[in-house]
Structure formats: structure tokens, C-alpha cells
Amino acid sequence: MESHGEGSSDFSVQWTDGWSTDSTDDDEGSAARSLETEEVQSAAGDREDGSVAGDEGSMPVPTGIHVAADTEYGDEELGSAVLTTAALESAEYNSVEEVYKAYVAFAKATGFAVRKGDSVKNEEGNIVRKFFYCNRQGLREKKHYERVDRKRAHKAETRTNCYAKYVVYLDMSSRKWRTKTFIVDHNHDLAPPDFTNVMAPHRKLTDGDKAHIHSMHEAGFQTTQIMGFFAHLCGGYRNVNFIRKDLYNYMDDVRQSRIVEGxxxxxxxxxxxxxxxxxxxxxxxxxxxxxxxxxxxxxxxxxxxxxxxxxxxxxxxxxxxxxxxxxxxxxxxxxxxxxxxxxxxxxxxxxxxxxxxxxxxxxxxxxxxxxxxxxxxxxxxxxxxxxxxxxxxxxxxxxxSWHLARNALQKIKDSDFCAAFKTAVYGYFDVKEFEDYWAEVVRSFGLEDNDWIASTYEKKEQWAHAYLCDKFCAGLRxxxxxxxxxxxxxxxxxxxxxxxxxxxxxxxxxxxxxxxEFIADYKSLYTDPVLTTGLESLERSASKLYTREIFFEVKKQIESVGGMIVLHKDRFGSTEKFMLRKFRKPHRVHAVLYDRGSDKFECSCKLWNTVGIPCGHIFCVLKELDVEELPDRLVLKRWRKNAKSDRISTIEVQSDPDRAIRVRYGALWAACSKMCFLGAQGSETYKEVVNVVTKTSNELESMCYIGNKGGQAHPAGNDIDIGNPHIIRSKGASRGSTHVKNGRRCRRNQFPGRGEATAVAGKGAGIHSICNNANQCGVVGNEVKVIMFTAHLERHLVLFDRDFAEFFA
Known part of the structure; x- marks a missing residue:
């Protein structure tokens, strides 16, 4: 349709390239195009009714299309209206951006996507005409089909030389943008509604999406899990406004933007x-x-x-x-x-x-x-x-000790020996008992000449409990x-x-x-355990002093008192010696020394020395002495509830602006969840919530400036001048050596490569995609023979070694 140009002024044509290539053809270059003039002759002729005729075989566009409310593509009035071709032709716009949003909304509902085209400027340099095309306009240039240095397979064809377009001009009298030319017919099939979200121009990550993605990423969700969450939230993958590739690309862009300095x-x-x-x-x-x-x-x-x-x-x-x-x-x-x-x-x-x-x-x-x-x-x-x-x-x-047990199984490969070895590691032996036990184990399994046994025995003071029983390890073995x-x-x-x-x-x-630790502190400080042992006063005293986890360990020792027998006791000045054993275990007798002057206890089992809690033998002595409360000397400071309270931390916690934004975002998300649930219960409530949210969002958008929240770069300080570390090889066998034996090979000739579409002859080869483009090929011994014809029908014989050791042409 031609311009309603009564108010237009004379201008000199100055073309500005607003061309943007199709995202699926980014490596092919821009398509061939012809710049439009005022008279559009190549596309279609004007019909008598004022509409524009397209190609004979093109598909008709529906005359009435309902566009759902969408803050992404235009004003509230536009989004809630029934958009028709006639309405689009007669519409007036305040800016080129409004035109673009309206045409994109029309395209999304119709089944195609929009590409911004060229602009025309007047003598003052102001844009007075703007072109918008179907994204399948133009053709891929032939040179991209004939490239011999191609390293990747051809991308799918997306250009069909479609003539559908929307041209607007600036009416100088009203300062409004009006329709100049509107060709609605396409020379290709239009996509059904289910596929419009997959089209690249219609895919977009909103600021809200990005904020949610960052929150989930920081919580430990993998990218594929984040995509699954959005699909669940939107009622399926096809309802999400982006695809998995967009999400991965966005995360990678954020990552790269944050390490621009290295x-x-x-x-x-x-x-x-x-x-x-x-x-x-x-x-x-x-x-x-x-x-x-x-x-x-x-x-x-x-x-x-x-x-x-x-x-x-x-x-x-x-x-x-x-x-x-x-x-x-x-x-x-x-x-x-x-x-x-x-x-x-x-x-x-x-x-x-x-x-x-x-x-x-x-x-x-x-x-x-x-x-x-x-x-x-x-x-x-x-x-x-x-x-x-x-x-x-x-x-x-x-x-x-875990690494020792694993090495024992690898070196000796005898489960019975491994069990005996664990006894040597953890057993409550004195030094002499350990030496006797070790000698018997080595002799019984015939390991006198084993090198690993000899080297492990030399390190016995670093792993045997008999040598470490007087060292405090806090239970860390x-x-x-x-x-x-x-x-x-x-x-x-x-x-x-x-x-x-x-x-x-x-x-x-x-x-x-x-x-x-925070949760454990709360449980220890503000809850009380149930007392179940017969020594209630000692148990209550322990529950008030120890953290909950340590109290449970101490409680096990208190419970063992019922099976203890005091054999006899002796006194030497202020020190008393108690001899004890467990019920029906006469072979193991322990001695407990108690000094009344210093209120100090010492037991031969060494549990106090290694773990830092009183053993059952000591509790048995406390029972004999009729002690009601646990002496302070038996409560190690590091196991107390207040283990950290008497130490002053100088840590200063200041506000983090980015963290504050994330916290507020999470709070708002939680606050809106009930509203979203209630709004989804019916169509009327849904419309009401959408209108309120849209209105509030538009008001907030005018109040807030949102810059690039994708990730803050970390600028280098003046004192930091350092390169990235070198990649090193880890210990052990290479993962590839055990999982990949022959590597990927071409499907046609089975020589190494990434498939027939990307197989390359070898270093310095000037012929690309050999298997894919070969007219004749065959294998002779370790050589592959390929006969190819170029675009000028010149015959080439290429011989190269299958292992790419040599290349001849």
C-alpha cells in the first residue's frame, strides 16, 4: 500500500544499514537484498480494494488475529486488542520502536518472525522511513556454498526470498509514523502457534527470568535443571519464551563478561x-x-x-x-x-x-x-x-585410616587380611600387644617378604591406635x-x-x-534432651554443658556404667586407684586414677586423651564417689556449648548491594506466590491478576533503571598483573585412555574425524569435507583414495594416510 503522504516533506534519500542477519545463518553472511524505493514494483501490485497482492503460491494470512496481553511487545491497549491487517495498515505510531513492537506482535500471532531492515534519513539526518521484513527475506549468498575451507557443516536453510514486509514513514505534519507499504503474503509455510516461541526473534530472557536464573544458579542448580524448572513453571517446554541453547548461551555470556581482564x-x-x-x-x-x-x-x-x-x-x-x-x-x-x-x-x-x-x-x-x-x-x-x-x-x-584400608585391599587382595588390618589400626592395644598381634597377622598370611607390609609397618606410629592413643585427635582418624x-x-x-x-x-x-552449625547451635542452646539413664544428675549436668551431638556420645558412656564392675580400689596419699572391668569380660581390666587435690581423672583406656570426653570407667568411679555433677576438669572447652563465646571475633559484616537485591527478589517471589495461585484458579481471576501485574510493572519500570544485571565484572586492581594458570595433567591414568580406544571416525571411510560432514584431510589440507563431497572413494591398505570434482569439474586425486601421518595431494 502506498504512502498517505500529504504531510510528508521533500527529502534527500540517505540509506543507513539497519540490516541484521538471521541468527541461524550468522556464519553465512547477510543475504542478497535490494534497497526499497518509494515505488515498490518487484514485490506486488496494488489491488483495487487497497490490499497488497503477493506471490501466486503464497499463503493467505488470517484477517483477524487476537494478541494476548504481553508487556514484551507493546502497550496495554495494543496487547489486549484484536489485531487485524486493516488495523495495522491504518495504525499511527509515536516511534519506530512502537512500530516494531506492533509488527512483532502481529508476526508472533501469525506464525513468522521479523527482521529490522534499512532506514532512510532526510537532509537533517533524521530517520523518515523504516523497513521491516519477514526474517526469511533474501537468499544466502552462493559463495557460502562453494567454500573449500569449510570446517563446519552447513546450517539449515532459513532464507526463502520472502517478500512480506512492513514499511512505515514519518508524517511530518502530525509527527506520527504511518504505513507506507504492507505486504502480508509469504512464500513459505507459516508456523503454527506452538512453534512461534521457538523462533529466534521471539525468544528472549526477560530481566525477571535472568534474576531467577541467577538465584537458582547460586543455589547450586545446574543449567539443565533450571531449564526444567522454567518448563514446569510455564506448563511445558513449548510455553517457555526461550530454549535450552539460549539459557546456556546466556550463562556463558555472563561468565565471559565477568572475566574480561583475565x-x-x-x-x-x-x-x-x-x-x-x-x-x-x-x-x-x-x-x-x-x-x-x-x-x-x-x-x-x-x-x-x-x-x-x-x-x-x-x-x-x-x-x-x-x-x-x-x-x-x-x-x-x-x-x-x-x-x-x-x-x-x-x-x-x-x-x-x-x-x-x-x-x-x-x-x-x-x-x-x-x-x-x-x-x-x-x-x-x-x-x-x-x-x-x-x-x-x-x-x-x-x-x-580409610586410605590405608583401601591400599590394603588393593595390595594384598584378601578380605580376611583387610579385616585383621583394621583391627590393628583401630584396636585398643598397648604397644606390646600391638607388636605381638602384627607379627601373628603377618605370619598367618605369609606376608613376611611383602614390600607393602614392610613399608606400612615402618609408618606404624602414624596410624596404629596403640601409638596414637595419647594424642588428641577429636575423633578425626x-x-x-x-x-x-x-x-x-x-x-x-x-x-x-x-x-x-x-x-x-x-x-x-x-x-x-x-x-x-547455626542449626546445631539452636538445638543445643534452646532445646533439652530427654534424660533416660539411671545417673540422672550426671546426665542432666552433661546435657547443660555439652553440645547436643557430644552429649549423645557422653550419654553412651554413662549408659555403659551399668555393665561395669569395680574390682578393688587403692589409695596412695591424695590419689585413689580404681580397677574396673566390664561384665563378663574378665580379660580386659582398666585402671582409673583420681587425684582429690586437683580433681583430676585419668583412665588407661585413653578415651579422654584421644576424644576428649570422659569414658564409662570414669563415670563408674564418679558413681562410686557419689558425685552429682560433672566436674569442670572433665568437660573439654572445645566440646562445650559456649566453645566460641569467650573469643571475640573482629569480623565486620557490611551490606552487599547485590545480595540485598537477591534477598528482596526472593521475598517478593514468596509474597506473590499466593496471589499467583489464587489468580490461576479461574479465567476472570487470571485476567484481573494479569492486568494488575501489567499495570504495576509499567509503573515500576518508569521508576527504576535496570542496567546489566547479568553479572558484575571484577576489574583488575593496579597491583594485579597476572596471567591465567597453565593447565596441568593430574595424577593417574588419563580418562581418555580407558574410555576412548579409537576415537570418532568418518561414517563413510572410517578414518579419524568428526563425521562425514566435518572430516578434514589433514594438516595443511586445502580440501574440506572430503567424505561428504567425494565422488568416488576407496580404501587401499592404510591409505584412503578419494576422487573429487571441483565446481569447475576439475578432477583431483587425493591420497592420505588413514592415521593422518602423511598427506599428499
Missing amino acids: DAVAAISYLKGKTEMDPLAVVKYSYCAEKHLGNLFWSDGHMQYDYECFGDVLAFDSTYKKNLYNRPLVIFSGTNHHRQTIMFGFGLLEDEKIPSYKWLLGYFLEVMQSKEPKVVVTDGDESMKEAIRSEFPNATHRLC TTSRCEGINSSLKKFIKSGNCLLELVENLDRVVKDYRNN
């Missing part, structure tokens, strides 16, 4: 930025070759406070496949007064050699105010062992707490995570563990 710089900047809210937070790092990141250590104020309270026993272990660079991640952990796992810091090492571990432990000791742990539990790595000996000379190095942390990390962390994602996700894991 991954290592972003991660270190993030860790240094935490000092604004936590002045005790520390980050240390070193350089390796060419100023790339070497080793990295970080710990916040809460971790240092926990180490001050519970740093008597330290466990640390390294794990791979937790980051993009395959760097070993070291987790420093311990146990709190609830016997829960706590973390003291993290390290990311360049390698697992002695210098790296020394660097890490040295800075760990510096940050922790030179406080050495009394016991260190590791998996037995020799580099760790040497570093511990150097940096923690006064600490007892205990080997993880394995690195299983580190393993438990590793298991929790799987919820948040993948092997493809960059450093920034790694440190952020570790923060989330730490918060999860701290919440466990």
Missing part, C-alpha cells in the same frame, strides 16, 4: 574485594613462568576464628577436576564443637611437589598467627609428609571430612569452572556448612 585477575580481585566486608580476609598468590598464576591461598575471618577455636586437629587433602586448569585444590578442614566439618582455608597449587606444599603451609601458618595444629591428618602423600615435617615440626602426622567436602562440591562445582566460579562456589559451600 580469569586469574578476576578471581584474585574477587577475593581481595571480600576484605571490604571482612577485614580479616586474606589472599596470597605466587607467580610461575611468564607471570602466570602459580599457587593461591585464601582464608576469611570466620575461618581464622574457627581455627583459633578448633585448630588443634587439622585435616587437608587435595582433589583434582574441580577447575578448568586441572589444578589440585587443597581444602584445610577440621571439626567444631558439634563434630561437624568446618573449613579453615583453601589452596590452589601449581603442582603437588614439595615446594608448592611448603609455600602453602607456610602462608597458612602465617595467616593463623603461627598456631601449629597438634595433629595433622593426610592421605600419606610423600610431598605432603615432607612439607608437614618442615612447616609443622611439633605436630603429629596421622595417616588417613580419616580425611573423610575432606572427602565429604569434595562430595558437596559436586553440587556447585564442575571441572569446567573457571577460577572465579571456583572461588565463588567454594564460598557457597562454606555458607552451607556454616548454616549446619
Whole structure:
């Protein structure tokens, strides 16, 4: 339809390229196009009734289309109206953006998508005409079909040279935009309503979607789970305004935008930025070759406070496949007064050699105010062992009993021996009894000449209870707490995570563990256990002093008093000696010493020494002495409810603007859930809620400015000049060596490659997609013979080795 141009002024034509390529043809280049003039001759002629005729074989468009209310595509009046072709032709608009929204709404309801076209400017440089096309307008350029250097398969055809378009001009008298040309017919099938959401131009992640995605991502949901949640929320995947690929692309864009200065710089900047809210937070790092990141250590104020309270026993272990660079991640952990796992810091090492571990432990000791742990539990790595000996000379190095048991099964491969070995590890022997038992086990299984048995025996002081029974280990005999942390990390962390994602996700894991402590504190402080033992006064006293978890362990010892027998007692000055045994176990007699002057107890079972709680033998003596309340000397400070109360934490918690937004978003989401539920019960209530929400959203949109909330970049500080770490090879066999034997091969000729559409001849080959384009091919020995004809019918014979060792052309 031609312009209603009475109010239009003369202007000189100046074309501005507003062309945007189809998202599915982005590597093919823009399609061939012809710029429009005032007289549209190539598309169609004007009919007598004023409508525009299209191609003979094109499909008709429905004359009346109802467009549901949608804040995405236009005003409330437009969204709730019945949009017809006649209404679109006669419509007036205040801006080009309004035109675009109206045409997009029409296209979505009709079954096609819109591409913005060119613009025409007047002499003053103002746009006076704008073109909008069907997204299938134009054709893919022929050169893209003839490329010989192609590395990817052709993308699906989306261009059909469709002539449907909508052209508007600016009426200078009214300053309104009016319809100039409107061709409604298409030369291709229109998509049914179910498919319109799949079209790229109609797919979009709204700001609300993005906020929800970020909240779920931070809660540990994987991207595929987030997509499933949106599908469930919208009543099916086809009702979601985006597809899985859009979600993955968005998450990747966010990820890349946050590490624009480099991954290592972003991660270190993030860790240094935490000092604004936590002045005790520390980050240390070193350089390796060419100023790339070497080793990295970080710990916040809460971790240092926990180490001050519970740093008597330290466990640390390294794990791979937790980051993009395959760097070993070291987790420093311990146990709190609830016997829960706590973390003291993290390290990311360049390698697992002695210098790296020394660097890490040295800075760990510096940050922790030179406080050495009394016991260190590791998996037995020799580099760790040497570093511990150097940096923690006064600490007892205990080997993880779980790793020992696993090694025993791998080396000896005898389940009976493994059972006997566990008895040697955990058994309540004295030194002589252990030596006799070990000698008997070695002899009975014929392992006198076994190298692993000999080397393990040399380390007996690091794993046998007989040698460790006087060392306080807080019940920590394995690195299983580190393993438990590793298991929790799987919820948040993948092997493809960059450093920034790694440190952020570790923060989330730490918060999860701290919440466990928070809940345990509440249960211990504000609830009371039911008293069930016969020694009610002692049990009540213990319940008021110990945390709940430790109380249950103490209660087991109180319950065992009923099976204790006092054989006799002796007195030596202020010290009394009690000899006890369990009922029907005459072979095991224990001695308890009690000093009245210092109110000190000591038992030969060593439970107090290793775990820090009074044993059943001591409770039996308390019963004999008619003691009603548990003496303070028998309540270890680290197991008390107030284990942390007398230590002053200097941690300052300041407000985090991004976190405040997320908290408010979550609160609003919860507040609106009831409204959404009630509104969905009927069509009338649904319309009412939609109208209220649309109106309120429009009002709020004018009040708020929402910038890019996709993820805040972490700018590099002036003092940070460091490159990303090198990717290293982890210990053990390569995963690929056991799972992929021959690799992917072409379906036609079975030579290595990614399939017939992408198989490449070899290094330096100038012929692309050999199998796909081959006219004749055959296999002779280890060579593949391919005969090809180019576009000019020139015959080429290509020979290349099947293993790509040689290439000839």
C-alpha cells in the first residue's frame, strides 16, 4: 500500500544499514537484498480494494488475529486488542520502536518472525522511513556454498526470498509514523502457534527470568535443571519464551563478561574485594613462568576464628577436576564443637611437589598467627609428609585410616587380611600387644617378604591406635571430612569452572556448612534432651554443658556404667586407684586414677586423651564417689556449648548491594506466590491478576533503571598483573585412555574425524569435507583414495594416510 503522504516533506534519500542477519545463518553472511524505493514494483501490485497482492503460491494470512496481553511487545491497549491487517495498515505510531513492537506482535500471532531492515534519513539526518521484513527475506549468498575451507557443516536453510514486509514513514505534519507499504503474503509455510516461541526473534530472557536464573544458579542448580524448572513453571517446554541453547548461551555470556581482564585477575580481585566486608580476609598468590598464576591461598575471618577455636586437629587433602586448569585444590578442614566439618582455608597449587606444599603451609601458618595444629591428618602423600615435617615440626602426622584400608585391599587382595588390618589400626592395644598381634597377622598370611607390609609397618606410629592413643585427635582418624567436602562440591562445582566460579562456589559451600552449625547451635542452646539413664544428675549436668551431638556420645558412656564392675580400689596419699572391668569380660581390666587435690581423672583406656570426653570407667568411679555433677576438669572447652563465646571475633559484616537485591527478589517471589495461585484458579481471576501485574510493572519500570544485571565484572586492581594458570595433567591414568580406544571416525571411510560432514584431510589440507563431497572413494591398505570434482569439474586425486601421518595431494 502506498504512502498517505500529504504531510510528508521533500527529502534527500540517505540509506543507513539497519540490516541484521538471521541468527541461524550468522556464519553465512547477510543475504542478497535490494534497497526499497518509494515505488515498490518487484514485490506486488496494488489491488483495487487497497490490499497488497503477493506471490501466486503464497499463503493467505488470517484477517483477524487476537494478541494476548504481553508487556514484551507493546502497550496495554495494543496487547489486549484484536489485531487485524486493516488495523495495522491504518495504525499511527509515536516511534519506530512502537512500530516494531506492533509488527512483532502481529508476526508472533501469525506464525513468522521479523527482521529490522534499512532506514532512510532526510537532509537533517533524521530517520523518515523504516523497513521491516519477514526474517526469511533474501537468499544466502552462493559463495557460502562453494567454500573449500569449510570446517563446519552447513546450517539449515532459513532464507526463502520472502517478500512480506512492513514499511512505515514519518508524517511530518502530525509527527506520527504511518504505513507506507504492507505486504502480508509469504512464500513459505507459516508456523503454527506452538512453534512461534521457538523462533529466534521471539525468544528472549526477560530481566525477571535472568534474576531467577541467577538465584537458582547460586543455589547450586545446574543449567539443565533450571531449564526444567522454567518448563514446569510455564506448563511445558513449548510455553517457555526461550530454549535450552539460549539459557546456556546466556550463562556463558555472563561468565565471559565477568572475566574480561583475565580469569586469574578476576578471581584474585574477587577475593581481595571480600576484605571490604571482612577485614580479616586474606589472599596470597605466587607467580610461575611468564607471570602466570602459580599457587593461591585464601582464608576469611570466620575461618581464622574457627581455627583459633578448633585448630588443634587439622585435616587437608587435595582433589583434582574441580577447575578448568586441572589444578589440585587443597581444602584445610577440621571439626567444631558439634563434630561437624568446618573449613579453615583453601589452596590452589601449581603442582603437588614439595615446594608448592611448603609455600602453602607456610602462608597458612602465617595467616593463623603461627598456631601449629597438634595433629595433622593426610592421605600419606610423600610431598605432603615432607612439607608437614618442615612447616609443622611439633605436630603429629596421622595417616588417613580409610586410605590405608583401601591400599590394603588393593595390595594384598584378601578380605580376611583387610579385616585383621583394621583391627590393628583401630584396636585398643598397648604397644606390646600391638607388636605381638602384627607379627601373628603377618605370619598367618605369609606376608613376611611383602614390600607393602614392610613399608606400612615402618609408618606404624602414624596410624596404629596403640601409638596414637595419647594424642588428641577429636575423633578425626580419616580425611573423610575432606572427602565429604569434595562430595558437596559436586553440587556447585564442575571441572569446567573457571577460577572465579571456583572461588565463588567454594564460598557457597562454606555458607552451607556454616548454616549446619547455626542449626546445631539452636538445638543445643534452646532445646533439652530427654534424660533416660539411671545417673540422672550426671546426665542432666552433661546435657547443660555439652553440645547436643557430644552429649549423645557422653550419654553412651554413662549408659555403659551399668555393665561395669569395680574390682578393688587403692589409695596412695591424695590419689585413689580404681580397677574396673566390664561384665563378663574378665580379660580386659582398666585402671582409673583420681587425684582429690586437683580433681583430676585419668583412665588407661585413653578415651579422654584421644576424644576428649570422659569414658564409662570414669563415670563408674564418679558413681562410686557419689558425685552429682560433672566436674569442670572433665568437660573439654572445645566440646562445650559456649566453645566460641569467650573469643571475640573482629569480623565486620557490611551490606552487599547485590545480595540485598537477591534477598528482596526472593521475598517478593514468596509474597506473590499466593496471589499467583489464587489468580490461576479461574479465567476472570487470571485476567484481573494479569492486568494488575501489567499495570504495576509499567509503573515500576518508569521508576527504576535496570542496567546489566547479568553479572558484575571484577576489574583488575593496579597491583594485579597476572596471567591465567597453565593447565596441568593430574595424577593417574588419563580418562581418555580407558574410555576412548579409537576415537570418532568418518561414517563413510572410517578414518579419524568428526563425521562425514566435518572430516578434514589433514594438516595443511586445502580440501574440506572430503567424505561428504567425494565422488568416488576407496580404501587401499592404510591409505584412503578419494576422487573429487571441483565446481569447475576439475578432477583431483587425493591420497592420505588413514592415521593422518602423511598427506599428499
